[in-house]
Amino acid sequence: MHLLLMLCPNTKFLTPPWQAVDTYAFPPRNAAERSGIRSDALLIIRDGRILYERYTAPTTAQTAHLTWSVSKSVLATVLGVAQGEGRFQLQDPAARFYPPLQAHPNVRLADLLHWASGLAWQEDYEYAPLKSSVVAMLYTRGRNDMAAYTAARPAAQPPGQQFLYSSGDSNVLAAALRGMLDASAYAGYPWQALFTPLGIDSAVWERDGTGTFVGSSYLYLSARDLARIGLLMQREGRWGDRQLLPASWVAFNRTLFSQAQPVPGEANPGGHWWLNQPLAGAARPWPDAPTDTYAALGHWGQALYVLPALGLVVVRYADDRDGSYSHNELLKRILAALAKEGA
Template structure:
């Protein structure tokens, strides 16, 4: 009877596994007690008036479903819904994974099927947007070229009332799918396309109904633009503990307790390297709207001291959600970095070194 009921409501039933889940909150494992090398790097003493150096607001480390280390810098606390910046993009991709599992779209579908302004670019597919490879002209700089910046114009000036429409109006400079060009515009086109996949009136609550509520997330705030579309590129706020729930979902291959919330094929897409790309110094290489510790041809791994299966959601000023499947690790790091001195590799290397018997 239970299996029949679950089948009716679309829930895949899985074998019961002896695993820890945050239900309702995370369990604590204090086995590892020496975090001095990690904290001395992440939480170096800082002058409130000095914006240089490594400025960590939150560090949360989960191993196999339990918190093993947690620390915050005032005023951030465990309950603070912190701005995630471009970590929002990977969370948007996770929402789209639920949609794809419901059979509402396929990766090869033209974006114009779901968002009419993209009829000006009929060859752009959903997969192209998820690879940041729409072929549309874009300039992502913030501080260093604000007068030429597409993202500044989209978020703050002439594009702010309808961000997806602003992105769709860019001219095509490459054939879709042929070149990686990091673009918050591509992500906001995905957020607008999401509306076209859903029943009328379902859009506003969909991320909560489809993803946040099943995971027990209650801190989420997601801003919208003047057209009512989610700012999928940038403006999701989550507490560190709630963002870690998304990390645990990914680390456990899209499964949450007894439910396969994301298709295994979607996780595989997220974690597949997009090869028509260029390396981003100090960062990682693109997958399906996630960032991978996999090398491009002829290049080294972006994070050489970290397992190659590591992947992440990354955001402006040092926001990060890392998943290290080899070690069943989920790590959330929120920051306020302004000068580029923070190193993903260095933090992750120190975390692994603090765990007895672990390593790359």
């Protein structure tokens, strides 16, 4: 199934509601300071039809853009296909598929998908690089075997008890997927399971020194190809006449993991996706977006938003380097534009 493509509107001819979206997403760039909102791409799709599409050079519609941690949610989608094939159950111990995790035998696949392995982890990049687990995993002593680096971390608390965002958990999942498959099948599995059925042809997914996909960080996709994954999720896992993902898996992705602390403006964890559902006693993270909104989110402003009740999928690629960008503000302006145009 292909998207019904409508070419990008020339910004000169945008109607005022869409001009408000454009003005927010694409302000003049401060190249010297690399500050402010710095969108590389914005793609808005309603019911499979492109309503808005704009890119900042050198990014184009054909560019396979680094998705950073959006990779985690795509990994979860690949795992959903594997789960539908009967390769694992959520309550399975992860060590069954990734033996180096045997030192932590009670960590389940569901715990890893909730970023709740209980393994000690520090996710900061810029603000605490010398203490950062993720910097060590991606760039220094852990880079050759990222899952093994994570599995060797000490336990900080029992698994499944508390959300602690960890790119290491995601890379253990990528290694566990390898253990579910025949050795010869792993390298092509994301394409066989997900990308090829969706018509995705831009995907590049880097692997570490052992050949395991860097499921936390290093998937590259064009904006339109990432949108296809959003459309699959919006359609409850169905693509054309094929139920590619079990609907129960999509429901798991969209179920709030309540063992987390609310952070104002930040989405809450689901099954390796991010949710606009509020935690107990807290406000909705993005108050101007529907509660059922969920997203795949990545470093420096990468985002795939799905608003299922509205049939809406939004992809944003970016190079944000400060805290200027607001998920809520962009979604608010998009929803206002749709309302004013009666879409």
